[in-house]
Amino acid sequence: MMEMQESPRTPVVMAQLSWFFGIATIVKLLLIPSYHSTDLEVHRHWLAITHSLPLSQWYTDETSEWTLDYPPFFAYLERFLSMFAHLIDPQIVHLHHGLNYKANSAIYFQRMSVIVSDLFLLYGVYRSTLALASLKRNLIWLLVIWSPGLLIVDHLHFQYNGFLFGWLLLSLSFLAQGRDVMGGFLFAVLLCFKHLFAVAAPVYFVYLLRHYCRGGLVRGFARLSVMGAIVVAVFAAAYGPFVYHGQIQQVIRRMFPFGRGLCHAYWAPNFWVFYIMLDKGIAFLLRKFGFNIPAPVASFTGGLVGDASPFAILPRVTPLTTFIMVLLALSPCLFRTWKDPRPRLIVRSVAYAYTCGFLFGWHVHEKASLHFSIPLAIVAVEMASHANEANKSSWCFQP
Amino acid sequence: MKKKGEMKKVKKVKDKVNDGQDDDPWWWLVQEGIRPSFLCISLFALLVRVAVGLHPYSGARTPPKFGDYEAQRHWMEITLNLPPKDWYRNSSVNDLSYWGLDYPPLTAYQSYVHGVFLKTFDPDSVALFTSRGYESYLGKLLMRWTVLSSDVLIFFPAVLYFVLVYRSMRFGMGQNSDVAWHIAMILLNPCLILIDHGHFQYNCISLGLTIAAIAAALSQKDLVASVLYCLALNHKQMSAYFAPAFFGYLLGKCLRKKNPLLEVTKLGLMVIGTFAVVWWPYLQSKDAALAVLSRLAPFERGIYEDYVANFWCTSSVLVKWKKLYSTQSLRIFSLAATLITCLPSMVQQILAPSSKGFLYALLNTSFSFYLFSFQVHEKSILLPLLPLTLLALEESRSILWLTHFAMFSMFPLLHRDKLVLAYMALYALFILVYFAPCGPSGRCHGTKTLDNTQKTKRSVDFITSITFHPLLMGFLGLCSLILHVIYLTMHPPNKYPFLFEAVIMLICFSQFVLFTFYFNSKQWMLSKHLTSKDKQKKLI
Numbered sequence: 001m002m003e004m005q006e007s008p009r010t011p012v013v014m015a016q017l018s019w020f021f022g023i024a025t026i027v028k029l030l031l032i033p034s035y036h037s038t039d040l041e042v043h044r045h046w047l048a049i050t051h052s053l054p055l056s057q058w059y060t061d062e063t064s065e066w067t068l069d070y071p072p073f074f075a076y077l078e079r080f081l082s083m084f085a086h087l088i089d090p091q092i093v094h095l096h097h098g099l100n101y102k103a104n105s106a107i108y109f110q111r112m113s114v115i116v117s118d119l120f121l122l123y124g125v126y127r128s129t130l131a132l133a134s135l136k137r138n139l140i141w142l143l144v145i146w147s148p149g150l151l152i153v154d155h156l157h158f159q160y161n162g163f164l165f166g167w168l169l170l171s172l173s174f175l176a177q178g179r180d181v182m183g184g185f186l187f188a189v190l191l192c193f194k195h196l197f198a199v200a201a202p203v204y205f206v207y208l209l210r211h212y213c214r215g216g217l218v219r220g221f222a223r224l225s226v227m228g229a230i231v232v233a234v235f236a237a238a239y240g241p242f243v244y245h246g247q248i249q250q251v252i253r254r255m256f257p258f259g260r261g262l263c264h265a266y267w268a269p270n271f272w273v274f275y276i277m278l279d280k281g282i283a284f285l286l287r288k289f290g291f292n293i294p295a296p297v298a299s300f301t302g303g304l305v306g307d308a309s310p311f312a313i314l315p316r317v318t319p320l321t322t323f324i325m326v327l328l329a330l331s332p333c334l335f336r337t338w339k340d341p342r343p344r345l346i347v348r349s350v351a352y353a354y355t356c357g358f359l360f361g362w363h364v365h366e367k368a369s370l371h372f373s374i375p376l377a378i379v380a381v382e383m384a385s386h387a388n389e390a391n392k393s394s395w396c397f398q399p
Numbered sequence: 400m401k402k403k404g405e406m407k408k409v410k411k412v413k414d415k416v417n418d419g420q421d422d423d424p425w426w427w428l429v430q431e432g433i434r435p436s437f438l439c440i441s442l443f444a445l446l447v448r449v450a451v452g453l454h455p456y457s458g459a460r461t462p463p464k465f466g467d468y469e470a471q472r473h474w475m476e477i478t479l480n481l482p483p484k485d486w487y488r489n490s491s492v493n494d495l496s497y498w499g500l501d502y503p504p505l506t507a508y509q510s511y512v513h514g515v516f517l518k519t520f521d522p523d524s525v526a527l528f529t530s531r532g533y534e535s536y537l538g539k540l541l542m543r544w545t546v547l548s549s550d551v552l553i554f555f556p557a558v559l560y561f562v563l564v565y566r567s568m569r570f571g572m573g574q575n576s577d578v579a580w581h582i583a584m585i586l587l588n589p590c591l592i593l594i595d596h597g598h599f600q601y602n603c604i605s606l607g608l609t610i611a612a613i614a615a616a617l618s619q620k621d622l623v624a625s626v627l628y629c630l631a632l633n634h635k636q637m638s639a640y641f642a643p644a645f646f647g648y649l650l651g652k653c654l655r656k657k658n659p660l661l662e663v664t665k666l667g668l669m670v671i672g673t674f675a676v677v678w679w680p681y682l683q684s685k686d687a688a689l690a691v692l693s694r695l696a697p698f699e700r701g702i703y704e705d706y707v708a709n710f711w712c713t714s715s716v717l718v719k720w721k722k723l724y725s726t727q728s729l730r731i732f733s734l735a736a737t738l739i740t741c742l743p744s745m746v747q748q749i750l751a752p753s754s755k756g757f758l759y760a761l762l763n764t765s766f767s768f769y770l771f772s773f774q775v776h777e778k779s780i781l782l783p784l785l786p787l788t789l790l791a792l793e794e795s796r797s798i799l800w801l802t803h804f805a806m807f808s809m810f811p812l813l814h815r816d817k818l819v820l821a822y823m824a825l826y827a828l829f830i831l832v833y834f835a836p837c838g839p840s841g842r843c844h845g846t847k848t849l850d851n852t853q854k855t856k857r858s859v860d861f862i863t864s865i866t867f868h869p870l871l872m873g874f875l876g877l878c879s880l881i882l883h884v885i886y887l888t889m890h891p892p893n894k895y896p897f898l899f900e901a902v903i904m905l906i907c908f909s910q911f912v913l914f915t916f917y918f919n920s921k922q923w924m925l926s927k928h929l930t931s932k933d934k935q936k937k938l939i
Contacts, residue, residue: 016424016836023831029824030450138424 013130013137020145021122025115028155032111039158042066043078044092044106050075051082051093056245059254063095069254072238073192074160081113114154120166121145127173128378136381143377144169150374153367161367164194165374168350172375175346180212181230188231192238195255196368199326199357200350206334207349211341260363262310262317268364271325275314283312322362329356348383351375424837429575433563436579441555444586447828448550448596452543454821456599462532466816468599469532470498472524472542475514478507480527483680487690492527501694504677505633509604513545546595546603554607558585561614561789568617568754569792573839577792580838584791584798587832589825590805594778597818602778605635606785612645613761613789617754621649625666629673636695640768640782644760647745651752700774702729706900707777708808708907709770710736716901733773740767740915744922751926755793759922761786766915770908777812780805783911795840796867799833801914807879808907810886811900819887866917879906 045066049058058075059068068075085092089105092098098106125144129137144150154162167190175183187204190197208227213220242251267273283293296310311317333352337345354371358364428436458466477493477500478486486507489495500507517525517538524530524538562582595603608631615624628645631638653662681687702720703712711720711733720729744763748756765783769775784805791798806826813822834840865871882903891898 019831019834019836023828026824026828026831027446027450030447030821031453032820034450034453134424135426139427142427 010130014126016138017122017126017141017145020141021118024145024151025118027151028111028115028118031151031155032108034156036107036156036158038066040107040110041100043110043158043160044098044101046075046078047082047085048093048095048098050079051086052095055241056247059242059247059251064099067254069257071192071195071255072242072251073189074194077193084113085109110158111155114158114160114162117160117163118154118166121150121162121169122166124166124169124173128169128176132381139381140378143380144374147370147374147377149370153370157367159367161370164190164197165370167193168197168375169378172347172350172378175207176343178343180208181227184208184212184227185230185234188234192234197371199361199371200353202327202330202334203337203346203349203353206337207341207346210338211343262322262362263364268358268366268368270359270361270364272317272322272360275317276311279311279314282314286313319362322360325360326356329360347375348379351379425576425579425835429579433566433578434559437559437562437582440579440582441551441558441586444555444583444592445547445551447587447825448547448592449543451592451596451821451825452547454597455817456539456542456597457816459817460534465532466599468542471510471599471601472517472533472538473498473531474500474507474510475517476525476527476530478511479514479518479525483507484683484687487681487687487694495694497531499694501697502635503633503695504681504691505630506601506635508677509549509601509634516545517541542599543596546599546601549601550595550603550607554603554610555586557607557611557614558582561585561610561617564614564618565789573792576837577839580832580835581791583832583835585788587825587828588784588788589802589822589829590781590784590809592825593806593809593813593818593821594781597813597821598778598816600778602635602781605631605638606781608634609638609641609785610789613758613786616645616648616757621652621662622665622669625649625669626673629670630677633674633677637779637782640765640772640779641761641786643741643745643764644748644757647748647760648752648757651749654749655752697774698726698730701726702733702773703775705777706811706897706904707775708780708904708911709772709775710908710912711771713904713908716905730773733771736771737768740771743919747922747926753925756922756925758786758790759918759925762790762918763915763922766911766918770911770915777809780808792839797914797917799840800867800872801910802829803876803879804907804910807883807903810883811903814886862917862920866913875906875910879903882906 045064046068049061049063049068053061061067082093085106088109089103091101091103092106092109122145125141129140132140150162150165153159167186171183171186171190174180174186184204187197187201191201209224212227213223215223239248239251242248262272263276287293293312296312330353333349333356337349351372354368354375358368358372361368428439456466456468458464458469481493485493486500487495489499493499514525520541521535521537524533524535524541562578562585565581566578591602591606594600608627612624612627612631615621615627624645628638628641632642649666650663653659653666656662675682678688678691681691703709703715706712711729715721724732741764744760744767748760762783765786769779769783784802787794787798787801803826806822810822813819832838882899886899886903895901
């Protein structure tokens, strides 16, 4: 994509985008008294943990079943929010008295915190669409700011995805402009907020290696060091205090709970569903033909039962298997990026990466579909116009 | 053949996207015509209504009397379990002092239909006697669904009908996005959504039937219009606020036709026929009919209740009407005042009926009824607000200002219902939609707003200058904002426990009176402007 020019229409764009955001905010306000899942209590408890306990006990506390399982930056965010929560109603952040606290103050505070954090999404979309024509811009705003999936997950079910996608879109917007250092830095920060976004890390790594660290051996190596140093600095800021307390093992264990099953309680529509159905189908057929197939002991959604496999016929799937499958699925994209690292294609490459992660990942939630649908919305309009161009002429993409 | 046409259409969209001119940002909403954009906006309006339905209703968890929600549920219980002749009669099974039916029979029939719906899914909610004060999650969900379905089945189609007729009336003036803005102004009217889907009522049915009647009258289908309006009257007797306007307009049109007497007779027969069909169970005896009528006009409740921004309540600060005069004489006073104030508007329509004049007449008669009628509630501001939303493109400044004061006048009621969050959200939504980018009030190309399309005489200029005086508006706007905050945060002094309500009522009343003068003068100016053109072509 071209370098961004500071268009004189910027205030107009900001005003129009704020209008879209305002309409979405009003719907979110009206949804405050609606149903919320246990995630509200989860986040409230994290407010309590980070407020009432010292840092060394954040990842070891077992007061409630909702233990902290996001990376440290998210814990710092909860600490920041808990300061305001304490001002509004101290019981929200009380470790024991706040358990299952359902008062209006807690619900309103938490709902408002999600609504305000969506400002990050606003800024991410703003940067991603500033250089576009007004019609394309409006369509993208519709798809992202008024995204029904994001609205339902964030403002009904209760999560902070808008905030996280804001960081992702910001990082992608910088990369699309060719500003690799900022893009890489923001992605590293995002990884320390929610590690689930790491599925796109191979794409980022290959892209930055080939696009940023080029220009000869010496310069390339210097740039590699710069980028490496930035990433290490970010991770140090996040995990450093926990390494100091010797808790890094515990943190990793909390962040990657592989004790859970291959599929989430409500199956996400990914590849493993077909694998499971195939397994059950073959077992059923073979039983019909008289073979003795023992029913598996373990279940797909629960934890592992010793060494038992939940599959009747087909080979067992382990976390390592899924990891390899994801990498295999990603490989065409990685090869393409290695050969031709173009800023214009980075957004769709990252969207492709999240699609692979969704299809072949371990214990994927249905919510993960947002990870590829939101970045895809950014390029959806571009793809339509690209198809038109490709039809018209054979020389297309300018560097 | 069809594939080629589709290819062309897809290419057109792609070209539009690629061209990327700084055009109307709403091209994607309006490019296919009115019906698809109406569908789009009505889906959003439906979302807003569903979201407001999540909030509390009137009388939630406040025994023993509860509120309008319980009244509607009780009517479903009565109409479901008793025969029609007992619905309006006091008996051992029907205690009229506990939310007895006080709307005409069409409301009763509608309650019966909704009662059947509720009984199918939650029989406990409409069981005779035992369901009094019944409150549950499923019950609330089903009740909210009855209002939503009435809205979608009656109000939305009526608005579409009106918008199509109105557009053809304006001879293609203005941009496509203006129509979309107009639809949004009508469908996202904050007062209607808050009362129907928050407080809990069925105004959408009577107002929807009224809008359909207006549209039919404007498209020269007078008989259909009279039937629809009679149905609206039979749903809520408050629809009579519009009666003089309908009467004046239809009579004026009849007088201009070839055989006036025949036309009037036809209309009269349709009216009588509609009433006969609706009141059929109660026409068997004089007693039955009188029983219904006495429930419809509860004069014993006094000339005003609570604090409503009309003449009697506001002037009672100085003149204690209830103490000085009997109910009988107050009835005569209010009748006289109402008739006198709506007479100019009605006469204007009889003498010179016109489409735009009809809309202004609706506005004027409903305002005069609101200000001077007997037993007016705060919710009745919905009635004058309806024709104002229909005139949104002509009166873009007035609609912003008056919606603000209509909401303000209902604020104490909504605060009692704990609907403050919904109030603020819908108010903000109204402001945002009003100032939509590149809409009629947020023009980005510098074209003229539609407010000043006609040349106004000097007298109207004078009234306009007072009504829209910047300093006055600024001062009143600031006062109302401060009063919102005061009402929410402070307690009134013990000597005057209703001080804040009284002040709110005073401010709103002043604005309503001012605008009544303004709209009446506009209606008269219209006729003077039209009579010269009228001579050449029949505008009706």
